Structure formats: C-alpha cells, structure tokens
Amino acid sequence: MTADRIGDNPIPVFQSVEEIPASFGPSVITVGNFDGVHRGHQGLLKASAAEARSLGIRSIAITFNPHPAQFLYPADAPKLLTFLPERLRLLAATGIGAVLVLPFDEELSRVTARDFVRDVLVGRLGVRSMHEGGSFRFGHGARAGVNELAAFGAEFGFTVEVHSAVRVHGMEVSSSAVRALIAAGDVRRARWMLGRVFWIHSTPARGRGIGTRLLVPTVNLAHYAGLLPAIGVYVTRLTVGERCFQAVTNVGNRPTFGEASFAVESHILDFEPVDLDEQTPLKLEFLLRLRPEREWPSSEDLKAQIFKDVAKAKRFFGLLG
Numbered sequence: 001m002t003a004d005r006i007g008d009n010p011i012p013v014f015q016s017v018e019e020i021p022a023s024f025g026p027s028v029i030t031v032g033n034f035d036g037v038h039r040g041h042q043g044l045l046k047a048s049a050a051e052a053r054s055l056g057i058r059s060i061a062i063t064f065n066p067h068p069a070q071f072l073y074p075a076d077a078p079k080l081l082t083f084l085p086e087r088l089r090l091l092a093a094t095g096i097g098a099v100l101v102l103p104f105d106e107e108l109s110r111v112t113a114r115d116f117v118r119d120v121l122v123g124r125l126g127v128r129s130m131h132e133g134g135s136f137r138f139g140h141g142a143r144a145g146v147n148e149l150a151a152f153g154a155e156f157g158f159t160v161e162v163h164s165a166v167r168v169h170g171m172e173v174s175s176s177a178v179r180a181l182i183a184a185g186d187v188r189r190a191r192w193m194l195g196r197v198f199w200i201h202s203t204p205a206r207g208r209g210i211g212t213r214l215l216v217p218t219v220n221l222a223h224y225a226g227l228l229p230a231i232g233v234y235v236t237r238l239t240v241g242e243r244c245f246q247a248v249t250n251v252g253n254r255p256t257f258g259e260a261s262f263a264v265e266s267h268i269l270d271f272e273p274v275d276l277d278e279q280t281p282l283k284l285e286f287l288l289r290l291r292p293e294r295e296w297p298s299s300e301d302l303k304a305q306i307f308k309d310v311a312k313a314k315r316f317f318g319l320l321g
Contacts, residue, residue, distance in 0.1 A: 012098040013088060017124055020100065024060075025126020028052040030096070031062040031138060033175070036081035037090035039195040040133060040166040040173040045094035047163070048131045052097060059097040060125060063087065064104040071104050078179055079227040081194075086201060100125075113139025117152045127158045134162055135174075168192045185230030187286040197237075199285040200224060204278055205263070214240065217271035221264040221282060228264065233290045235313045238266045239283040246270050248306075248313045249284065252293035267306075269313060288316060 014020050030048045034041050045061055052059035065084050069077040082090065084101070091099055102108060116139055121127040130149065137145050146162045153160045166173040173193045181190040182198055190198050205220040219238060231252040238247040246269040253262050266284065290309055296302040 011092045011096070014098065014100045016103070017100070017120055020124050024058060024124070026055075026128045027058045027060050027125045028055070028129045028131070029060055029062060029121060029125060029127050030131045032132075032136070033067055034061065034063050034087055034091060035067060035175045036178050036194055037087060037094070038173050038175060038178055038193050039168060040163075042094050042195060043166055044131045044133060044163055045091065045096045047161070048129075049095035049097065051129055051131070055128065057128060059095075060100055061091050061096045061098075062100045062102060062120075063091070064108075065101050066104055068104050068109070072109065078176070079225070081175065081178060081182070081198075081227055083201075083226060110140050113144030113148055114152065115139075117149075117156060122156050122158070127156075129159045129161065131161050131163060133165065135165075136162075179227055182227055182229050185232050185234075185289045185292075187229055187234065187289055197285045197287060198229070199283055200226060200228070202264075202282050202284065204276060204280060204282065206278055214274050214276035217268040219266050219268070219276075219282065221266075221284065222278075224264065229286055229289070230292075232292045233309055234286050235288040235290060235316050236266060237285040237287065238268060239281075239285075240274050240276055241280055243272075243274050246313065246317050247284075248290070248309050249286070250293065267310070269310060269317075 028048045028051045030044045032041065032044070034045075037045075048061070049059045067077065067080060070080075088099060088101075121130075130153070132146055132149065134146060136149070137143075138149070146160065150160045150162075169189070169192055171177065171189065171193065178190050178193045178198075181187075181193070187198050200221075202221040202224050205222045219240070229251055232250075234249045234251065236247045236249040238245045238249070247266040248269065249264065249266040251264050264284070290312055296305065
C-alpha cells in the first residue's frame with residue numbers, strides 16, 4: 001500500500017478517494033473534522049483502531065481540508081486549533097492505521113449522505129464498522145446524523161457504534177468548547193479537554209534582527225492564522241528547532257510603548273545562544289495564564305511587573321520539577 005506522508009507523519013495519508021488502493025478494505029472507519037484531536041476524538045479513534053486490530057483489518061480516519069466551515073462560511077468560520085500537518089501527527093498518535101484527507105470543495109459539499117456511504121465508505125473502503133459521536137452530521141447540508149448512518153449500516157451491512165460525549169471535570173469536551181476556553185485565556189481547562197498542553201507551531205517574525213544565531217533571550221512569532229489565547233501574559237515552553245526553553249510569553253499589543261503593535265513575544269528564562277533563522281520551526285506551549293495585558297504608567301513599572309512575572313514562572317517550573 002502506498003500513500004503520501006505529509007511532513008513527518010508516520011502513517012499512510014491518502015489525499016483523494018482515487019489514491020485508495022482497491023485492496024484497502026475491509027476497514028473500521030471514523031469520520032470527522034478532528035480539529036484539536038481532543039479527548040473525545042481520541043476515544044473514537046482509539047476504539048476504531050482497537051476494533052480493527054481485533055478483527056485483523058485496517059482502521060482509517062476520514063477528515064477534510066479545509067475545514068468545511070472555512071469553505072462554506074469563510075467570514076464566520078472559527079480559527080483552527082490545529083492545521084493539517086499537526087492534525088495528522090495527532091491522529092497518528094491515537095493508533096489509527098491510515099488517514100484519508102478529502103479536499104472539501106463545492107463538489108464534495110453537494111454529495112448526499114447516501115452517495116458518500118455507498119461510494120466512499122462501502123465502495124472504496126469496504127467499511128465493516130464505524131465509530132462516531134452522537135452529534136455527528138454528514139452529507140449535503142449536514143442533513144444526516146447517527147440515526148441515518150445506522151440505517152445505512154443496516155442496509156449496506158456495517159455496524160455503527162455511537163459514543164457518548166466525553167466529560168472532564170464536569171465539562172463536555174468538544175472542539176468549540178476548547179476554542180472558547182483558549183479564546184478566554186483558560187489554557188489550563190483547555191488542557192484538560194485536549195489531553196495535552198495547547199501549543200502552536202510557527203516561525204520567527206521577519207525583521208526582528210533574526211540572523212543565523214539567536215543571541216538575545218526574546219523571540220517574536222511570525223503572523224499566526226490559527227487560534228491564539230486571549231491577550232495576556234503566559235508561562236510557556238518555547239522549542240527552537242530541537243532545543244526547548246522555559247519562557248514567559250506576552251500575547252498582545254504592547255500598549256506601554258506608544259502605538260499598539262500586536263505580537264506574540266516570548267522571553268526565554270533559561271537562555272543560551274541557539275541557531276535561528278526565519279525558517280526555524282518554533283513550537284510554543286501555553287502552560288498557564290499569569291495575568292491580562294495592561295498599560296503601565298512607565299517603563300519602570302512595566303519592568304517591575306516583568307520581574308514579578310518571571311519570578312512566578314520560575315516558581316511554576318520549579319513545581320514541575
């Protein structure tokens with residue numbers, strides 16, 4: 001079996017129905033957008049992978065690029081928790097055997113639920129079983145749900161297991177709930193839902209004196225199109241290439257110094273010079289929100305607050321051991 005591998009993703013990734021080998025099925029399938037690959041998604045995917053192993057067949061996740069909302073309602077679409085390369089890495093970590101990434105376009109948006117089941121799930125993937133959450137919708141206009149899917153299963157000869165919503169500390173896990181928490185700056189509760197720290201991947205901002213070596217303990221991220229936490233100051237970890245640093249990060253407009261200028265600026269606590277250019281991959285993990293951003297009366301007041309922020313961050317990392 002051959003398929004593209006996007007980035008360092010370790011499992012086969014098919015980028016169209018036509019790429020699926022005729023010999024692929026039978027299979028256990030989970031379909032979804034999987035933005036964030038949160039604990040609810042993980043449960044579905046791990047159950048699919050486990051059932052496939054028990055039956056000696058393949059498991060596959062079907063997802064979409066772009067996110068359907070970005071195609072259908074671009075002005076109102078939510079900012080994403082994860083872009084496709086990271087989503088694929090997180091999907092692979094669940095134990096799922098392969099991923100089919102369907103390009104979401106006008107043609108796909110008009111495919112009915114019946115045609116999708118008959119032509120893709122049955123015809124190309126030989127579906128034996130499916131795992132979905134109770135809120136799953138699919139087909140043209142999202143007109144079909146799990147009841148219709150179960151009816152198709154009875155007709156075409158596959159089973160459907162509908163999973164209850166996952167709850168963590170009394171909160172129902174969903175991508176929209178995770179987005180709301182992060183947008184509010186509550187990265188701690190978002191971590192509970194994701195089952196991991198919330199992180200973003202980027203590169204250094206241009207025009208900030210970046211050369212072939214980072215010699216100062218401050219890094220600004222390039223413009224980031226995905227979801228960022230609420231404006232404020234955070235305890236973070238910043239991975240520069242292969243080196244991971246403790247950091248304090250300001251997400252905001254830096255209001256104390258005249259004209260506002262939005263930036264995601266990380267101050268490295270355990271700094272040492274490191275190779276860095278405009279293409280160096282950066283991974284920024286948001287561990288804890290310290291405070292909102294505010295305008296300070298003077299640069300001296302800001303400096304005093306920064307010392308307090310750094311002291312709190314160091315205590316936090318000390319507790320982590």
